[in-house]
Amino acid sequence: MGRVLLYAFLLLMAGFFLLPVYLVILTALKEPAKITLETVWQWPHPPYWESFRTAWEAFRPKFQNSVVLATSATLLSALVGSLNGYVLAKWPFRGSGLLFALILFGMFIPYQSILIPLFQFMKSIGLYGNLFGLVLVHVIYGIPIVTLIFRNYYSEIPDELVEAARIDGAGFFGIFRHVILPLSVPAFVVVAIWQFTQIWNEFLFAVTLTRPESQPITVALAQLAGGEAVKWNLPMAGAILAALPTLLVYIFLGRYFLRGLLAGSVKG
């Protein structure tokens, strides 16, 4: 009896989580003229693959923007994070704990509270509307979380290893290069997945700081779906395109994805 209820609940919930996905795929495969509200749940005959071609043509430049943005910002911020984490975990100085706390605070602010000065600043240094301006912004506001993940990871590495390398005459960068880096692959994977997903999915900075030619795909999708008299097959195909990279990351690297997710919340 209990088992039956359990499975009934699980199946019901799986329906709740998967039904939207089913509807998205279904709608994306419909000819625009055949999309009517009464027949939304009917599977199209034959499937209209054209939607994806049209959506891909419309979204390709934005998709490329997103790829450039997410990969370069992720690489940079992982590098910055690992150096910061290394300093804070293995070379603490007086006041470094306080500085770490001050850095962490940046993770919690609502970005609305810095958006107007940021917008003005980007305009004044001529990076408004530029994709690399957006990369810079993501790297900077990513500093708190990546520093946190790397510092926590590096504090698990025994100090004796660092000490031994120092006695052997290795300096700051020597130790980093030969002792720390070879051990930090898991942390890099967690940070890379986390940052890639975050930056790919981000919207507020993207919509505020870009012009049409430098828009990432989230902005383009929101604008397409928000327009009047939309043919719904296009936004749905676009949604699939926009979701695909992060979804693939989740499916194939789910374990690390989860670790990033839990990094900030279940310590202590």
Next chain:
Amino acid sequence: MRDRITAFLVLLPSLLAIGIFVYGFIGQNLWVSLTDWGKDPAQALALRPELRFVGLENYRELFTGFVDVRFRQSVVNLIFFTLFFMAGSLGLGLLLALAVDRAPKGEGFFRTVFLFPMALSFVVTGTIWRWMLQPQGGVNVLPTLFGLPPLSFPWLATREQVLVFDWNHLPFYTALAVALVLLYVAHAAYREGERRRFLWALFSAGVLLLWAFTLGRGLKLLPYPETHGFSLALVGVILAAIWQMAGYTMALYLAGLRGIPVEVLEAARVDGASEWQLFRRVIFPMLAPITLSAMIVLGHIALKIFDLIFAMAGLDYAPTDVPAIYMYLLAFRGNQFAKGAAIGILLLLLVAVVVIPYLASQLRKEVRR
């Protein structure tokens, strides 16, 4: 020694960046919020606009000015959205975790399905649910597949409000709510035998209640009654937000459930505890810290929610307005930078109220260790 200097120099760029982009910009934003930027048409065109200090005028207008009625509705919306979204995500997440924890067949499959929306952008979720919630389609016609009549709730299109109250009574209700929390604190302190904390909480609650029922009732923010309430158009937004975040709470709870030592559960069972008592006395107390973390994270997401509503209803739809949307509209569509900055500061304060006590307690825990 040279290495120590190198270490500091490596950290320095990040420190400068955070110093400018976080603390500097917050300061600048605070300053902007105290000026008249946006009032004078000449400022909109000027490259270096001349700003005049107006004190707290923008904040006063937001809370009591005639034109900013939309801001006040957005605040009310935000409160209801936050409450229902948090309750829904926590409740559903806990149920999912308990179900998955019973090791059903296909456990991995179910876990993956419940968590995958976390990988999506709020914009994608919003686009999908906007289509799901079309008044004459999507969810509403789903029952017809089973031969039932369609649902008729218009979701995002409704302008109906429930739990309507007069904005003038806001100080009264706020005082009432805070007093209730204080009474709860007092109750907890009494049970733990903390006499001083008990007395202080009781005293503060008493003063607040006294104020609320005497002066608080008579206080008028506006010269006329202005009603606000829980806008039913938000129900769809809340549903979409829960769809996206319930899996996350499930993952948190699942980690917590797996962390409870089997011996503890066994011992309780041996002592003759029923399933319900096991939940009530052993499992829930052990999940309490996770609930707190989850509440902080979810509350944090809720307070700055922007992209989901942008994608579901756009910027210009008042029934689903929240401060973040209104702020964007004012600043980047209306050039009313000062007022937008004021909303930004208010959001920061709101988040700080939630996050700082949590951070402080985490920090204290770390020091104790």
